[in-house]
Amino acid sequence: MSHGPGGVSLVEASLAGAATAVEEARPGPAGRAAVGATLQPTLAELSRPGRGGGKVPHPPKDALDGIPADARRVSPLALPELNEPEVVRHLVNLSHLNYSVDTGFYPLGSCTMKYNPKVNEWAARLAGFAGLHPLAPDALAQGTLELMHELQGALAEIGGMHAVTLQPAAGAQGELTGILMIRAYHRARGDTERSQVIVPDSSHGTNPATASMAGYETLTVRSASDGGVDLEALRSALGPRTAAVMLTNPSTLGLFERRIEALLEVVHDAGALAYMDGANMNAVLGRFRPGDAGFDVMHFNLHKTFSTPHGGGGPGAGPVACVERLAPYLPGPLVIRDPDGRYRLERSDERPTAIGRVRAYQGNVGVLVRAYAYIRAHGGTGLREVSADAVLAANYLRERVGTAYELPYGGPCKHEFVASARNLRAASGVRTLDVAKRLIDHGFHPPTIYFPLIVEEGLLIEPTETETLETLDAFAEAMLAIAREAHDDPQRVLAAPTTAPVRRLDEASAARRPELRWRPMVGRETPCPT
Numbered sequence: 001m002s003h004g005p006g007g008v009s010l011v012e013a014s015l016a017g018a019a020t021a022v023e024e025a026r027p028g029p030a031g032r033a034a035v036g037a038t039l040q041p042t043l044a045e046l047s048r049p050g051r052g053g054g055k056v057p058h059p060p061k062d063a064l065d066g067i068p069a070d071a072r073r074v075s076p077l078a079l080p081e082l083n084e085p086e087v088v089r090h091l092v093n094l095s096h097l098n099y100s101v102d103t104g105f106y107p108l109g110s111c112t113m114k115y116n117p118k119v120n121e122w123a124a125r126l127a128g129f130a131g132l133h134p135l136a137p138d139a140l141a142q143g144t145l146e147l148m149h150e151l152q153g154a155l156a157e158i159g160g161m162h163a164v165t166l167q168p169a170a171g172a173q174g175e176l177t178g179i180l181m182i183r184a185y186h187r188a189r190g191d192t193e194r195s196q197v198i199v200p201d202s203s204h205g206t207n208p209a210t211a212s213m214a215g216y217e218t219l220t221v222r223s224a225s226d227g228g229v230d231l232e233a234l235r236s237a238l239g240p241r242t243a244a245v246m247l248t249n250p251s252t253l254g255l256f257e258r259r260i261e262a263l264l265e266v267v268h269d270a271g272a273l274a275y276m277d278g279a280n281m282n283a284v285l286g287r288f289r290p291g292d293a294g295f296d297v298m299h300f301n302l303h304k305t306f307s308t309p310h311g312g313g314g315p316g317a318g319p320v321a322c323v324e325r326l327a328p329y330l331p332g333p334l335v336i337r338d339p340d341g342r343y344r345l346e347r348s349d350e351r352p353t354a355i356g357r358v359r360a361y362q363g364n365v366g367v368l369v370r371a372y373a374y375i376r377a378h379g380g381t382g383l384r385e386v387s388a389d390a391v392l393a394a395n396y397l398r399e400r401v402g403t404a405y406e407l408p409y410g411g412p413c414k415h416e417f418v419a420s421a422r423n424l425r426a427a428s429g430v431r432t433l434d435v436a437k438r439l440i441d442h443g444f445h446p447p448t449i450y451f452p453l454i455v456e457e458g459l460l461i462e463p464t465e466t467e468t469l470e471t472l473d474a475f476a477e478a479m480l481a482i483a484r485e486a487h488d489d490p491q492r493v494l495a496a497p498t499t500a501p502v503r504r505l506d507e508a509s510a511a512r513r514p515e516l517r518w519r520p521m522v523g524r525e526t527p528c529p530t
């Protein structure tokens with residue numbers, strides 16, 4: 001927790017701010033602000049010397065006797081001193097400051113904040129999966145290996161591809177895996193002059209980042225006015241130095257690429273391979289198979305499509321699927337089913353062309369179990385319905401929000417849509433950031449803003465398939481109310497959020513100069529023991 005120059009902690013400052021804000025609080029549809037009302041002091045700030053957890057059972061006092069004297073600390077660790085209920089309340093209250101898909105609508109475009117069905121959690125916690133050691137011999141891991149083998153098959157079927165690796169730990173790592181496979185493919189053919197990867201200007205930032213991590217130069221091609229890739233621009237960027245083109249379909253503008261056939265034809269004519277960023281497969285499950293369309297390799301984001309948790313930087317999975325000619329380069333080991341029906345991990349000498357491992361052990365298996373549970377629970381027709389509902393919800397919201405905001409791209413969208421607050425900015429100075437902050441006062445998590453970069457004052461809104469009509473309507477009403485307020489009383493929008501525990505943060509400083517280390521306090525607060 002940082003301290004201001006006068007020794008006033010952020011907590012005190014923001015508590016004062018929150019008190020004023022509460023006076024004009026306008027609760028959201030659930031009758032409460034989007035997140036918990038107040039920030040929490042740190043454990044160090046709550047610490048009092050000599051206070052301990054003696055009233056609840058603790059390890060016996062002689063627990064340390066077995067540690068040799070010369071291995072013991074001579075001075076106590078500078079840890080906060082609190083009793084157990086204080087620690088528990090602190091952490092639970094902190095958790096109330098979180099916004100999550102389990103607490104409210106989360107329309108973050110491009111991120112697909114899908115609800116995580118609890119049946120997935122049940123499956124992942126089954127002792128046979130959760131308790132399996134990653135180095136367990138194949139003979140003791142038959143159930144897990146079978147599940148992984150079936151998941152490889154299901155994803156190959158969904159993608160229209162030949163083979164799948166489950167190893168990559170996220171979509172971004174799946175991209176890197178796919179591009180490394182493409183590099184290995186060109187090299188194996190002696191085609192060593194290909195040094196460029198082409199991406200559209202609407203692509204997710206992980207696409208150019210992947211290309212450069214794999215040692216390629218990135219070329220960006222502009223989008224056409226309909227939001228799709230400009231065929232002529234792509235044609236002129238392609239050449240003997242192009243290794244791959246990375247396309248996202250549906251794109252990060254929520255649009256299905258209508259010219260896909262022509263685009264892939266020019267890519268292949270140039271001797272390059274086509275990578276599909278499959279992060280948005282939620283919109284096209286059972287309707288569009290990248291392999292059938294001519295893509296060579298793709299990744300899935302299990303969290304964006306098959307309802308596994310986002311992980312917050314923790315465990316995730318971004319399986320990669322490819323056509324037959326790229327299968328020799330998939331990272332190993334794959335899960336194999338022998339003719340006798342037993343499952344095992346591939347041996348490294350069985351496919352020496354593999355690019356190697358991209359992740360320790362077999363990837364994040366708990367996440368794979370959740371995705372498998374989701375796929376099996378829905379079945380083929382269920383997955384088709386998922387994408388139908390996701391697209392319907394996005395188009396419904398688009399129609400409603402479009403009555404007060406600009407819609408830069410005409411026609412229906414897929415899983416998400418871009419709106420723009422350019423009209424509000426022109427009329428009253430209210431910008432997209434202000435709309436997003438005001439949504440917090442209405443009890444909603446804001447959508448993604450200013451992305452894709454090619455849309456001025458853009459809001460990228462993605463409702464997903466599980467929201468009710470009432471929730472969609474409540475969100476639309478909030479967006480429309482903010483647009484009205486921007487015209488009638490713009491200062492109120494510019495002052496938002498007024499009900500959150502903190503007001504507007506200095507996001508640039510927070511990103512560039514994060515304070516990640518607690519320092520002992522000064523003034524009337526108790527210093528941490530040294």
Ligand SMILES: Cc1ncc(COP(=O)(O)O)c(C=O)c1O
Nearest residue numbers: 110111170171172204206277279
């Ligand atoms: C289009 C697109 N590509 C790639 C990614 C990266 O995936 P991950 O966050 O799993 O690394 C995302 C994430 O939302 C995405 O939307």
